[in-house]
Amino acid sequence: YAAVYLAIGLGTTSPIGVPGEQLQGVRDAVDFIAELRQTANLATLPVGRRVVVIGGGMTAVDAAVQSKLLGADEVHMVYRRGPDEMGASLAEREWAQTHGVVLHHWLAPEAVLGDAAGQVSGVRFAQQQLVDGRLQPTGVLQTLAADTVLKAVGQKLDTLVLAGAGLALQGGRVLADDDGRTAVPGLYVGGDCRFGGRDLTVEAVEDGKRAARAIHAQLSATTSAATA
Template identity: 60%
Template sequence: MSLSLAPDIRPARLEAADYAQRFADATPRLTRAQAVLEAERCLYCFDAPCATACPTHIDVPSFIKRIGDSNLRGAARAILEANPLGGMCARVCPTENLCEAVCVRNTQEGKPVAIGRLQRHAVDALMDSAQPQIFGRAPSTGKKIAVVGAGPAGLSCAHTLAKLGHNVVIFDAKPKAGGLNEYGLASYKTPDNFAQAEVQWLLGIGGIEFHHGWKLQTVVQLNALRQDFDALFLGMGLPNTHQLGVPGEGLYGVQDAVDFIATLRQAEDLSTLPVGRQVVVIGGGMTAVDAAVQAKLLGAQEVHMVYRRGPQAMSASKAEQEWAQINGVVIHHWLSPVEVMPNTFDPKYAGGVRFARQKMAGGKLVATGEVLVIEADMVLKAIGQTLGNALLAKADFDLQDGRIATDANGQTSQRGVWAGGDCRAGGLDLTVQAVQHGKLSAQAIHAQLSA
């Protein structure tokens, strides 16, 4: 493509049969024999570093030992007691940076036990069984808690509270529960509608009610929740995206990567999704990788992922970066966008992006004077998300870097209100940590209501 040629964004770039093959499960399940063999590699360490590295502190040696003994139901219980979204976390958690990074087999031999795949093996076996519900509710407390946001933090909080005997009402803006698990992850990571299957399993505990199409926008709404419920948990994620702030950002063909991914995740027929012939994804995180790889899988001829710093600073894990390259994505570093250039054939459309080469000097990023133009008819922005909810400041919440400040258990500066997940300050923006936030807040709410 040239800047002077007509923009080429269209659907059906592939044969119909190719879509299912390209978007199939990226990490197929272990067979029973494979799982047992892998489990036998575990040394069942005392005070295991893998359990310490897991934000939800799953007793990893315990569940792996049960897999080795062919007790998959017991293994799943050990996982889900610590992490009620253990099935999704097994699929999307960067285990190579957490539990598997500190596995003794990794430090000694350079090959960790496949903890994430074993975790998925156990949880999937439970989900597929005739009796997947392994938890029951405690006697009713008569207390009612509101949860804003049906993402990982909100679902974890709701499930933990429901187990403890409380009634929970979840308010969410989307038509489906799951948050980023449903709308923000690559479909090849969560095939077969697993996000909704997990939500249905969570609801099976009972005592959880959903209100969809509801968004927290006013202090009046917030005060009503605080008045009508015994406690309130805020887990609304980061609904707004950062903008590039460069000329040409409003041209056709430029969009947020999170919107691109959400549209793809909800599409019933992938062949109907338009994609550019040449795509530029701006950003260095997992959202950028998911968008770039899926653009390539949809049939884009060239996909470039561009980041303003070096590879070590990218928030996408090394495994994610390698996955992008395996799938044909070209990764560029030390480039900052300065203009989305119009297509000269039709100036309403994007034709490319002009980047300024950067380097570190005196601890700061500075331009080198070199400029690079990458042609593109589709530009996807993946430069991070922001809370951007003005009512939080109006309601006198303590904020930190635009997110809600809390104590270690998620309690905010407002009495009776907790927060967790991406909207909470100081987090890692990981699904597994959001789950832990929700769980700890639920336990703190329970302790306060039981006092």
């Protein structure tokens, strides 16, 4: 191909990195939402009675609200910092609360708890505070009962193949100029996987438009040179 445009998003969900993460009933919020979107009959989609969503962005809000709409008795959305630092906007947080989602701040997961059968039974959190700009535990612990835990602590790009292809990476994403040109001639990138992107749909669309114009200019110049 004379040009290729990559818009592969961020497919891999970051782990929460605590004991018990492998227990049954613990899953990625992104996978949960994807399954929800692809299920024709939502009545067949299982959801726990007590759901804990770990994260503070729109994915966490979406997973929490959908869990409540699917019939969960309790849904808790837990974030390790304060409300002003959440990725979800105030309107999104209020939307979650109007659906019965309980928001918690300044709580970082310490361990996912389970029963003898290997099923999740709750999450233990450590209360946090800011000390010299860094999060530090206060020594206070809090446990939330749960039979479903949804992880929404961010996504990351699987960079192994991309680095092997010669692409320059920064911050776990692909470096490109404003038109999406990468370090590999003819290879363009846009959307969430581009370094500097803000994970917004409108920005991803604009990335595609800019790259399309740049690719058109590249191919037009190549054609003109070949016929000269």
